[in-house]
Amino acid sequence: MDEARWIGTTLAAARPQALAALLRYFRDLDLAEEAYQEACLRALRTWPQNGPPRDAAAWLVFVGRNVALDSVRRRAKQTELPPDDLISDTGDAEAEIAERLDGADYRDDVLRLLFICCHPDLPATQQIALALRIVSGLSVKQIARAFLVGEAAMEQRITRAKARIGRADVPFESPGAVERAARLGAVAAMIYLVFNEGYSAAGDTSGAREPLCEEAIRLARLLLRLFPAEPEIMGLAALMLLQHARAGTRFDADGAPVLLDQQDRSLWNRPMIAEGLALLDKAMRHRRPGPYQVQAAIAALHARAPTPEETDWAQIDLLYGTLEIMQPSPVVTLNRAVAVAKLRGPEAALAMVEPLGDRLAGYFHYHGLRGALLMQLGRTREARDGFMTAIGLAGTAAEAAHIRSHLDGLRDAP
Amino acid sequence: MFYALLCYHQEDVVCAWTKEEDEAVMRKLAVVQERLAREGRLGPVARLLPTTAATTLRKDQDPPLVLDGPFAETKEQLLGFYLLDCADLEEALGIARELGAANPGGSYEIRPVGLFVDGGARP
Numbered sequence: 001m002d003e004a005r006w007i008g009t010t011l012a013a014a015r016p017q018a019l020a021a022l023l024r025y026f027r028d029l030d031l032a033e034e035a036y037q038e039a040c041l042r043a044l045r046t047w048p049q050n051g052p053p054r055d056a057a058a059w060l061v062f063v064g065r066n067v068a069l070d071s072v073r074r075r076a077k078q079t080e081l082p083p084d085d086l087i088s089d090t091g092d093a094e095a096e097i098a099e100r101l102d103g104a105d106y107r108d109d110v111l112r113l114l115f116i117c118c119h120p121d122l123p124a125t126q127q128i129a130l131a132l133r134i135v136s137g138l139s140v141k142q143i144a145r146a147f148l149v150g151e152a153a154m155e156q157r158i159t160r161a162k163a164r165i166g167r168a169d170v171p172f173e174s175p176g177a178v179e180r181a182a183r184l185g186a187v188a189a190m191i192y193l194v195f196n197e198g199y200s201a202a203g204d205t206s207g208a209r210e211p212l213c214e215e216a217i218r219l220a221r222l223l224l225r226l227f228p229a230e231p232e233i234m235g236l237a238a239l240m241l242l243q244h245a246r247a248g249t250r251f252d253a254d255g256a257p258v259l260l261d262q263q264d265r266s267l268w269n270r271p272m273i274a275e276g277l278a279l280l281d282k283a284m285r286h287r288r289p290g291p292y293q294v295q296a297a298i299a300a301l302h303a304r305a306p307t308p309e310e311t312d313w314a315q316i317d318l319l320y321g322t323l324e325i326m327q328p329s330p331v332v333t334l335n336r337a338v339a340v341a342k343l344r345g346p347e348a349a350l351a352m353v354e355p356l357g358d359r360l361a362g363y364f365h366y367h368g369l370r371g372a373l374l375m376q377l378g379r380t381r382e383a384r385d386g387f388m389t390a391i392g393l394a395g396t397a398a399e400a401a402h403i404r405s406h407l408d409g410l411r412d413a414p
Numbered sequence: 415m416f417y418a419l420l421c422y423h424q425e426d427v428v429c430a431w432t433k434e435e436d437e438a439v440m441r442k443l444a445v446v447q448e449r450l451a452r453e454g455r456l457g458p459v460a461r462l463l464p465t466t467a468a469t470t471l472r473k474d475q476d477p478p479l480v481l482d483g484p485f486a487e488t489k490e491q492l493l494g495f496y497l498l499d500c501a502d503l504e505e506a507l508g509i510a511r512e513l514g515a516a517n518p519g520g521s522y523e524i525r526p527v528g529l530f531v532d533g534g535a536r537p
Contacts, residue, residue: 005435006519013426052490055489224466225426229482237466271463278467282482 007047010056010307011040015137016221016222018060020109022105027172029116029134031063038071039064107226108174111183118166118186126161128212133158136215137203144196146209184227188236188292191219195240206251212246224279234283235293241276242299243267256398261308273303291327313342330356334366337373339402346376364393368403380410416527417498417506419513422472422490423520425465428523448497450509457497457530465491490520497527 018039022032053059117131129147132138138146144154175183198212220237227233249263280296300321305311320336333356341349350373353366355414360366371386387403387410394400431439450456465484472479484491496513500506503524510522 009427009430009435010424010519013424013430214433220428221429221464221466228466229481234466234482269500275463275467278463282469285480394497 003048004044006045007052008033010052011043011060012137013083014057014060016034016110016113016135018059018064019134019137020113020391021057021061021106022064022068023113024109024172025061026068029166031068033134035064035068036060038067042067053110108180110222110226111175111180111187111373112172114187114190114223115183116165116168118190119168121164121168122161124193125197126157126164128188128197129154129158130161130165131190131194131219132212132215135219138211138215138358142211145213148205148208184230184233187223188220188233191223192236193293196217199243206247210247213240213247214238214406217244229286231283231286231288232290232292234279235290235296238276238279239285239296239299241272241279242296242303245272245303251398256401260302265306268303276300276303289326290323291323294323294326298323300402311342313339317343330359331365332362334363334369337367338370341373341376346373349373350377362397364395364397365391371403371406375406375410384410415500415502417499417500417503418523418527419496419506419510420492420519420523421494421496421520422523422527423493424489424520425491425493427519428493429464439517443513446509446512446516450474455499455509459494459496461494462492474494493520497530 002166015036019032019036022035023029026032026035042063043056043060045394047053114135117127117134119127122130125147129143131147132143133140138156140158141151142156144151175179195213195216198214198216199208201209217240220233220240224230224233224237245268246260246263249265249267249268250258252258276296277300280293280300283293283296298316301312301316301319317336317339320332322337323332324336333352337349337352340352350370353370353373356366367386367390371383371390374380374383374386384407387407390403391400394403429509447456447459468482470481472481475494478490498506498509506524507510510524514522
């Protein structure tokens with residue numbers, strides 16, 4: 001890796017911590033971002049000559065703070081800025097800030113930075129865009145690409161989201177235990193949104209969106225380093241790692257989705273699975289189960305099965321049962337029905353699926369699964385109707401093509 | 415003499431590498447490792463999963479206390495290690511410099527090994 005790339009990576013790694021501290025200092029997101037940008041420009045100029053500082057984040061906070069204060073003063077007095085090399089020689093002051101960054105404040109700073117992106121007034125897509133822009137520091141162009149929209153549209157979306165959180169009051173005092181837990185929950189949900197934005201991509205766009213999954217995993221690890229004993233954060237990280245481990249096998253060369261039982265398990269990412277299983281192990285020791293841990297446990301049972309036939313469907317059925325109690329949702333029941341179909345056959349699964357019709361009438365996967373169960377039961381005409389409805393609701397060409405292959409199978413049937 | 419080469423680096427920096435950057439570093443390291451293996455100087459090599467996957471057992475109390483996370487909060491974290499068969503420290507430092515050129519940033523701690531038991535288990 002050459003020097004410029006190394007500096008780039010160091011700046012990217014220091015960003016959440018540095019920006020979070022600047023936000024606490026200035027209590028204004030725009031000013032904090034401006035100060036951070038300016039500090040990065042100076043880092044690019046001075047680090048190649050002076051060598052990287054011992055603590056990049058502390059350096060950026062110190063320089064960013066001074067530069068911003070200087071620019072405020074300059075606007076007032078029109079005085080000259082000191083030369084760069086004076087600013088870069090921060091000496092003891094840098095060490096002092098480093099000490100403070102290592103303290104307890106810092107983890108609440110980063111949590112606050114993540115938390116302001118989860119403002120409940122913001123729609124999910126804006127939360128994700130804002131987190132990627134502010135916390136991860138992705139460019140508007142990169143985010144626009146991941147969302148498959150134009151750069152101008154994304155710029156506008158982010159500006160609007162920022163204006164909205166600018167009007168909201170974010171409390172800057174250290175949160176109490178209850179408030180901290182609430183923030184952690186909101187941030188975990190936002191990180192999982194970022195992940196799903198990447199994970200739910202169709203085959204033809206999965207390449208552009210995969211970085212979202214990686215970014216979400218990086219944010220979860222960051223959160224876990226700050227709050228190492230939170231079982232649900234471990235569960236969230238494990239869930240994303242176990243799902244993302246299959247990324248390379250979820251689509252075929254033409255971009256069509258490959259179902260779980262048809263994926264080449266030898267191509268699943270083993271280190272990611274190992275990390276996911278290790279985190280889940282750690283989480284379960286706490287005996288404080290939650291929805292992320294349960295979902296991670298389900299993903300772990302798939303990851304542990306050497307072949308699809310060896311999947312422990314009984315355990316998966318039980319885990320979905322637990323999830324239904326923790327987080328009741330027709331989609332969870334629909335997923336449970338897949339396990340039930342494997343365990344007790346299509347009839348039992350269909351009995352579970354039918355009552356969901358009202359709430360999932362517009363849901364592609366409902367009609368897809370219902371059609372497949374009817375097909376297994378030999379109720380061909382009803383199956384065909386189900387598949388036709390599914391095709392009408394398919395979000396991508398590949399989804400529609402997958403259902404069409406079922407229809408072709410029905411036509412061949414006697 | 416056997417030496418342990420303990421690899422320390424800022425984990426958040428390493429985690430910020432793109433997949434391509436990570437693969438490029440691993441490829442360069444593999445070149446050095448393959449040569450060392452041919453020369454019979456390479457013992458076990460391990461890359462550790464992130465410290466977020468770590469658990470610590472504090473056994474200075476009874477019963478021992480299980481804690482989530484690595485043993486200590488440090489600026490740079492232990493991310494992996496090599497065991498090397500070298501004639502002397504100079505030789506070990508030479509290898510460390512070579513590996514360091516393939517994987518810049520962070521530090522290697524070169525530590526002579528007192529006892530080595532090859533239990534035979536393999537991942």
